[in-house]
């Protein structure tokens with residue numbers, strides 16, 4: 001009997017993702033949930049097939065089901081054929097999806113209408129990072145935020161993106177992997193990028209968070225940056241007070 005869920009490398013280019021509607025390329029890691037395909041019209045017997053989606057598009061609910069059925073993500077059928085590294089990466093992504101707080105418009109202030117984000121490799125070495133003020137070298141991963149009154153794009157090194165920006169991006173695009181630019185990366189790179197930015201989104205280490213925020217505030221920001229980053233200065237002050245306690 002075929003398992004209810006499978007996580008595996010796509011054997012062909014032919015399957016389609018039922019979440020993003022994109023095609024799943026051969027070797028991309030996909031998640032399948034079994035469905036019964038009725039054959040009443042042709043007179044044959046019902047048989048089972050799989051509905052596919054990119055593995056990083058698994059829902060929180062499916063994560064819970066996987067854990068219920070197989071006890072751990074690593075034990076999901078099909079995973080045994082993947083490398084240890086791939087298994088670890090997938091388990092991490094699923095763990096993050098499982099623990100991620102859904103962001104709804106109810107707990108999110110609206111962003112300026114023209115807000116847009118992009119993740120890409122720098123096309124030139126001309127832009128400076130809004131965070132560390134260094135030039136962003138050509139080919140380096142960068143995060144662009146467009147919007148506000150000037151409607152210009154502010155860049156920063158991807159590794160310096162704040163939790164707040166990731167929350168905004170998730171809110172804007174629904175899922176982190178839908179951030180523009182990501183679809184141009186090869187599957188492996190995209191998976192590890194999504195895993196990295198998911199980590200930023202879920203980061204809770206007060207030290208790291210506080211450092212990021214203090215750095216961001218010590219730098220001088222114009223109005224546009226304020227809108228896009230939506231810093232809460234009172235919160236930072238409160239956190240710094242807490243920090244002096246240890």
Ligand SMILES: [Zn+2]
Nearest residue numbers: 017020054057
């Ligand atoms: Zn997809």
Ligand SMILES: [Zn+2]
Nearest residue numbers: 129131132157
């Ligand atoms: Zn930087």
